[in-house]
Amino acid sequence: MADDAAGGVRRVVFRELSERARRVAGYMRSELGVGRGDVVAMLSWGRVEVLEVLFACSRIGAVFAPLNVRLAAPELTDLAGDVQPKALFFEGEHARKAKAVAESLGVRELVHIGEGGFGPSVSYLEAVDLGGDDSPELVGLEDPVMLLQTGGTTGRPKWGVVTHRMVFWNALNTLRDLTMPGDATITAVPLFHIGGYTYTLPLLLYGGVNFIMHRWSVDRFIELVERERPTFLFLVPAQLKMLVESPRFWEADFTSVRWITSGGAALTPELIRAVMKKGVVQKQGFGMTEMGPGVFALDPWDAERKMGSIGKPNLLVEARVVKDGEVEASPGEEGELLLRGPSLFGGYWRMPEETERALRGGWLHTGDVVKRDDEGYFYVVGRRKHVIRSGSESIYPEEVERVLLAHPKVEEAVVIGVPDPKWGEVPKALVVLRRGEKLTKEELAEFCEGKIARYKIPKYLQVLDEIPKSPLGKVSRAALAKLYGKPEDSY
Template identity: 40%
Template sequence: MILDLAQRRAELTPDAPAVRFAGRWYAYAELNERATRLANLLAARGVGRGDRVSIVAQNHLAHLDLILATAKLGFVYAPLNTRLALPEQEAIGAYLRPSLVLHDEPNAERGAAAARGAGAASLALEGYEAALAASPAAPLPDPGVGPEDTQMVLLTGGTTGLPKGAMLPYRQGFYNAVNTVFSWGLRPDDCVVQATPAFHAAVNVFTLPLLHLGARVVLQPAFEAGEYLRLVEEHRATALFLVPTMFHMLAEHERFADADLSSVRWAISGGAACPEPVRAAFARRGVRFKQGYGLSEAGVNCFTITLDQAEARPWSVGKPMLHARAVVRREDGSECAPGEVGELTLAGPHVFQGYFERDDETALVLRDGWLWTGDLAVRDEEGFFGIVGRRKEMFVSGGENVFPSEVEAAIYDHPAVAECAVLGVPDERWGEVGLAAVRLHPGASLTEEELRGFLRGRLANYKVPKQIRLLDALPKSGAGKVLKTELRRAFERSEA
């Protein structure tokens, strides 16, 4: 297993364009030189094998420089969420204890807070290129890292409190790339626009697998729908990966109807199920769509499905990838029958090592070689898997299980609805009832009772939300996921 990806790609395709950032392409040989210079720069600052190096920045080339430099020095890449408040950054710094924190100008205060919590130095990216140029380009001695050494610590979503650091070894990155390239049919002539935040596992969806393959990646510093469409057109992007909120913003954008999407072979959504109206909007533009599934703790890509299969089974994420196993289980660990809802468990070389300094929490999710994901799933007779929702999000109303994702899908069928989120809230009579937070399309009109009437023809009565809140915006995480914890807090404040 070759762990120094930058060195090997520089040997294989030195002059091929690899990454576009800030208006220029960087070839694979340049990426390798940058990674080598960065390793020397970090070593001169006292960073060594096993030390963590953090970065709090938008999608900057430094993210990839750091990832590619890990194998040259043996340090651990530990990016930080740009959406966290200063006290949270300081707490994460104290938790991860990075030896150095890099930051861009918009995140200078966040970088300083993380460095303060860690008791570490910081480095502003405004001086980064000059520092790289002044650093030696000669390779360092081989640090001797192996497949089981930690390469990254990625923070989990943090939607339920202080994020945990998922430790990903080098073997995880290798097998995720192998799984993705072979199972999804990626090609050396593929090109993607990386617009989802680099501090999440999203870089493992397309960016790192494509760099293994020698293909092209365009970095968009921060997602903006119009600019994303322009980049897709200019660079003839062949695949799209975004979260549902971002796909929705594209479909609503004024340029979407006329954008040249002819180069796009397919699109895949992650983070949550993409609403059918959004998929339909892309289908009208000739873009075929499928639903992905993954989590920081497992790769991130876990399932594969062809476009024909995805269109025949829009509920499904497919079957396990080449080097992956998946079983839907009951609480006692026994395997569920086809059609029975249970918790999705995963096993294979793409599964993480555990949570950084969180042994108790690691023991809860890693059991007998299987990762218990916390996601409810179902498998049909033919072996296709579908994600039902988060176990923690399911609620019981009058003794009946209610899965928010099913209710959300029905709400999205209403043409006035732009975004929605459903959660269970306490109720004296029923134990729990549904609360739906809904954002309408600009200029649309819809009352709470009209929406309930619409849903009564599509859902059992106990699934129809008893409370509906029409909002101007829904709170979101740095990855673009709706923060249901924030919605719950707002509900609790309103009921106090």
């Protein structure tokens, strides 16, 4: 395993990774008072220490909760408040946000990675040095090992419970057809998203090589591919588009790469063909926090013949397409995707009603609209209700709307997704202003700065006299998208 978090390249062998995780586990238990069921939060883009802390948590029955470093401090505090972490590990570059979270929630057990600690925080290296025998805790398959942020109908992110069972079976699903001795990958997706674990954990189980990028850069990625010689990769469509648009890509040596898997948003045929023109197989995958990253897979030999398909369910995944409630859809018909299998998540953290709603009848009701062809290949037709997919991020309109409605000039606000050539979708604000007021996109962006992550700030603004509603007074986002779904400003 390797990373570039400290500027240069750092390589870690499995024995060292295991020993450091053991010592960190001992430190958390003896010095931080972390025990079974306690939540340990992490604020990092991605580096070897993230996995060390994850494995340390698994040894003592604690629960690992990586936080999205792109979020503003108030958002992080709100999100972390839902899980009440016992301890917080953070990279020095995120010390300001870590301090805000710790002070707001009263988190006293703090460990900083690299330079930049504050007050009571302890150096990670000191934690490794002081850590002793962790006396591993016996855990069950249904015990939680990790919490990952996911979406829902409430308009705010929730925490999905990743159990030991889910991690194990997802790894087997991913490894079944994908790996050979000597396989390697580069993790270019942040480790606070489910996509960051697509190949990371399965390769560790198999004994493969994994290079964790600390932060995405297309030039750096190309450099790493040529030097590290990965055999397969996972990228979100936005990253893939940056790759094919880089002149360096067409000159670079990608001969070691057997294929690139992409997920998180739809791939256009043009993008798939561009990658294949380079001589690399490009295939679509499909996963989610509630079921893991390895839910559907398109075999490399079908990548061109079934272009646009997410493939078939993996061996340990059952999938149904239903319409009008629970009626099975015929091939070619659209319907909601239902899933079940041993890689199913453990529910939403301390949200029994949301969990029951999602797992009705023992099936995960995904909210995704799909169709299946005569050969059993699946195609995603639509996205989950309301959610805007921007690159690898999910933007929840209600979350942005709450900030917009706090603006003194705004009377009403609705946020929709509009097409973007780079990110797939970006948010657009539809607002009704208070009488006599005027507002520009720049003013609105300045107001949002620091309250929500920058990628959530509306990229377009349209001022309306009124927002159309149904006879019951409800807003139809689908109808608004048809009326105002162009990437343009109007005010």
